[in-house]
Amino acid sequence: MCGAMVPGTVVFAAAYGTLAAQKGLSLTEAVLMSALVFGGASQLVALEVWTNPLTAWTVVSLAVVTAIVNARFILMGATLRPWFGALPPWQAYAALNATVDATWLIAMRYRAEGGSDASVYAGAGLTLWVIWVTSAIPGYLLGAFIADPKRFGFDLVLIIFFAAMFVPLWRGVRRAIGWAVAGVVALAVSFVVPGWWFIVIGALAGSIAGAFIDDE
Amino acid sequence: MMNEPLAHGAVIGIVAMAVATLMTRAAGYWLMGHIPMTRRVRRCLEILPGAIMAATIVPIVAKVGAVALLAVIVAAGSMMVRRNEFIAVGFALAAASLARAFGI
Numbered sequence: 001m002c003g004a005m006v007p008g009t010v011v012f013a014a015a016y017g018t019l020a021a022q023k024g025l026s027l028t029e030a031v032l033m034s035a036l037v038f039g040g041a042s043q044l045v046a047l048e049v050w051t052n053p054l055t056a057w058t059v060v061s062l063a064v065v066t067a068i069v070n071a072r073f074i075l076m077g078a079t080l081r082p083w084f085g086a087l088p089p090w091q092a093y094a095a096l097n098a099t100v101d102a103t104w105l106i107a108m109r110y111r112a113e114g115g116s117d118a119s120v121y122a123g124a125g126l127t128l129w130v131i132w133v134t135s136a137i138p139g140y141l142l143g144a145f146i147a148d149p150k151r152f153g154f155d156l157v158l159i160i161f162f163a164a165m166f167v168p169l170w171r172g173v174r175r176a177i178g179w180a181v182a183g184v185v186a187l188a189v190s191f192v193v194p195g196w197w198f199i200v201i202g203a204l205a206g207s208i209a210g211a212f213i214d215d216e
Numbered sequence: 217m218m219n220e221p222l223a224h225g226a227v228i229g230i231v232a233m234a235v236a237t238l239m240t241r242a243a244g245y246w247l248m249g250h251i252p253m254t255r256r257v258r259r260c261l262e263i264l265p266g267a268i269m270a271a272t273i274v275p276i277v278a279k280v281g282a283v284a285l286l287a288v289i290v291a292a293g294s295m296m297v298r299r300n301e302f303i304a305v306g307f308a309l310a311a312a313s314l315a316r317a318f319g320i
Contacts, residue, residue: 008301015305029226036234045272046233054225057218062229067236069268075261077244084245092245099241153312156287157305159276160312162269163288164304167295169266178263179270186271187278202271203264210267211260 005102009128010135012040015157017139019044022149024052030140034133038100041165042069044158049196061195068200076104083111084118091118098125178210282320287312 013034020030025047037043042065049065051058076099084092095118103125110120149155170176186202193201222228277284291308294300 011301011305025226029230032227033230033233036230037237039237041268042233042237045268050229053221054229055219056222059222059225059229059232060218063232063236066233067240070237070240072261072265073237073240074244074247075258075264077241077246078248078258079244081245081248085249093242096241096245097238151313151316153283153287153309153316156276156280156284156308156312159273159284160287160291160305160308161301162272163291163308164295164301166266166269166273167292168299169269175263175266179266182267183270183274187274190275190279198275199268199271202275203268206267206271207260207264210263211256 005106005128006131009040009102009131012161013132013135014139014142015161016040016043016047017136017141018143018146018149018154019047019157020136021140021143022154023047023050025050027137027140030136031133034136035129037066038097038129038132039066039070039073040100040132041162042066044161045069045196045199048158061197065196065200068203072101073099079104080107080121083107083116087118095119095122095125098122098129100125100128102128174213175210177213178206180206181209182206283312283315286315286320 016034017030020033021027025033033043033046037046045065046062049058049061054062077096080092080096080099084095087095098121103121106124107121143149143154146152146154153160182202182205184202185205186198189201190198273288277288287308290311291304294304294307
């Protein structure tokens with residue numbers, strides 16, 4: 001089950017590494033971010049927010065943007081309560097650190113097949129973590145050597161990934177209303193507010209609007 | 217003061233991101249042990265991933281223009297035909313490089 005997630009993780013990590021090199025992070029910083037954060041989409045968005053050097057304001061922006069992009073982990077964690085609830089808290093919270101989209105998907109399938117061993121969750125997370133951290137290195141080295149990243153479309157990596165990840169999320173037009181709101185609000189905000197706040201404001205507006213529309 | 221360069225800024229920034237992520241990983245689990253999650257909050261969180269993607273893609277495509285639109289369409293189209301990130305990203309990057317080589 002875990003094997004199916006590997007190619008996507010490798011590509012995603014390499015793309016992150018490439019972008020990190022172009023944004024002026026050192027290899028150590030790029031690897032440290034992968035090792036400590038372990039959240040692909042949030043790292044790619046954070047690189048767009050990243051400034052060289054960092055200011056206190058950038059640090060605050062990074063924390064907020066990361067929390068918003070990773071807010072889906074809140075829902076995933078909530079779904080794990082019935083499973084991990086019987087464990088001692090320290091084990092449950094340790095296992096929760098394995099939460100990424102891929103681990104959670106693997107775990108949901110494992111649970112559906114009747115599995116109940118929480119170490120499967122931690123093990124899948126640890127495996128993906130190792131792949132995620134190491135695969136960023138060749139991507140970084142590649143990124144550092146390419147003089148004109150735009151020529152190869154590497155400046156578009158973030159939206160290309162998001163467009164690809166968007167397709168499996170499709171659940172019909174009703175759910176998409178919230179996404180349309182997010183896109184329109186973000187576009188409007190991008191003209192008015194400098195920086196990358198349009199992602200945060202647009203995403204929040206869209207998911208709140210969607211939650212109310214879907215409730216009827 | 218907020219806009220002055222920070223000493224060890226990169227490390228502080230990365231740690232701030234790590235703490236923010238730790239909180240999201242623990243919060244839902246913790247919360248479910250204390251209060252039941254309402255349907256509305258659940259829906260809000262379900263829609264959030266797609267909303268983040270839409271809120272990122274639309275303004276960037278509007279700013280960058282035709283090449284970005286092409287890359288997004290190729291990536292999504294490829295995923296619709298075959299669910300493979302390798303192929304989708306490869307095609308989209310190739311389409312963007314070709315379009316730029318031809319001066320679009």
